[in-house]
Amino acid sequence: MASHAGHLIENPHEIGSTGLPHRKILMWLFLASDCMFFGALISTYLIYRGRSVSGPTPEEIFDIPLTSTSSFVLLMSSYLMVLALAAVERGDIGKFRIYCLGTAFFGSIFLGFQVYEFSHFYHAGLTLQGSLFGSSFFVLTGTHGCHVAIGVLWLLTLFFYSFTGGVTQKRALDTEIAGLYWHFVDIVWIVIFVAVYLLEYII
């Protein structure tokens, strides 16, 4: 039985010559590459900011209280995710199921807010091809939304997998990797919330 960072790891082949699990290294590499991906998308939004020649403008359509609520929901989902990992690490699969389902539920609420926001913006005249603001905004927030949707599916898979006995204390790494992805989605939103929404009301 191998171990890493205090966790027991069922399969010793998961630990490489670095002494670290391959899958965890791979996930961190993926997250690092995703940083560059979102860096490019946020740059594009900021470059095109204020250059649209047709409306609607961000100030006309953004709803800060609504977006703040959805940001808060996503932050709290991160909290539930870390509790889910703590539960599986101490072998409490019952609690893991509650927290994991809670995280997926909060993620779904965030997606619901985004669907509402997108449809509201569309009816206000903002489309993907209508203006620079529309294109850069929908591509950036839509890509983030896709990440959240994939995360929700991943969490639901883990939740149902736990009923087959697949989620155990010895296999906590599976949950940890899903958690890393989920927290990353959260930190990307922290940046988007400030750079796209709040900054619009300042400069």
Added chain:
Amino acid sequence: MHHEEDKEVRSLSQVAKYTITALILGIITAIEVLVLYPPLAYAGDGVKIALLGFLALTKFILVVALFMHLWHDNPLFTGIFTLGMIIGAGTLVALVALFSYYPKPENAVKHPPLDDMYEMRYKEKSEGADYDKHAMVAPWESVPGVRVTV
């Protein structure tokens, strides 16, 4: 037996740590929104941007260090992630700086075909020519007073 109890106590203290972090994150989000409203609404833009940047960075670091466990995990993970962050953030800063830079006309690099085009467009616009409402402006063409219809 003692080992199991120790493990339980450690787990409970971990939960308490996560709960406090989540509370701090919630409070920071509330402060971020309050920056847009009185009394800070009348503060200078620089102050507000600095404050928002600081708050977002604090949230970012809290999630990465505590929720993603980078604080006490292997430094290799921190290195990998920091490298990605530096490249991502560097791209952002470089591109925004590049596209926000407008040289004075006398310092601008001369490019005869483009100069002729800009002059022509500028003349058209100054003479009152209306541009198409669906006109797109490429960033490199964002010279004040010049719009190019595509």
